[in-house]
Amino acid sequence: MRSLVFIAAILISGNGLALDAATFRLSSGRNLLELCSLPDNDPLHVRAMEFCNGYLAGAYHYYNAATTGPDRFVCAPNPPPAPAEVIRGFVVWAKANPQHLDERPVDSLFRYLGGVYPCRS
Numbered sequence: 001m002r003s004l005v006f007i008a009a010i011l012i013s014g015n016g017l018a019l020d021a022a023t024f025r026l027s028s029g030r031n032l033l034e035l036c037s038l039p040d041n042d043p044l045h046v047r048a049m050e051f052c053n054g055y056l057a058g059a060y061h062y063y064n065a066a067t068t069g070p071d072r073f074v075c076a077p078n079p080p081p082a083p084a085e086v087i088r089g090f091v092v093w094a095k096a097n098p099q100h101l102d103e104r105p106v107d108s109l110f111r112y113l114g115g116v117y118p119c120r121s
Helices: 002-013 029-036 045-066 083-096 105-116
Strands: none
Touching: 029 045, 029 083, 029 105, 045 083, 045 105, 083 105
């Protein structure tokens, strides 16, 4: 019976690593930067990158659905940049603009996006 519990724990956690839920709780731009820049050798790197990508894509897709006309201040080019390019750009921007990292993560993200992909009138 104990071996079944052990196997279930491994299957639930994916590769046997227990995720710390606090690692993936975002309350600031600083948290988003930490997740999006986790080193390649960190055991949570792949999951952090997937979470980062999902957060950025989800925020942008919601913005696209909810913001129209003159309220738009972020307009992705056509074709849009690759997700990895956006993540790298955000990380570079965030490290250069620490004064914005105590804001909500979505606000930090859109400060970056608005500066790099502004809408042209």
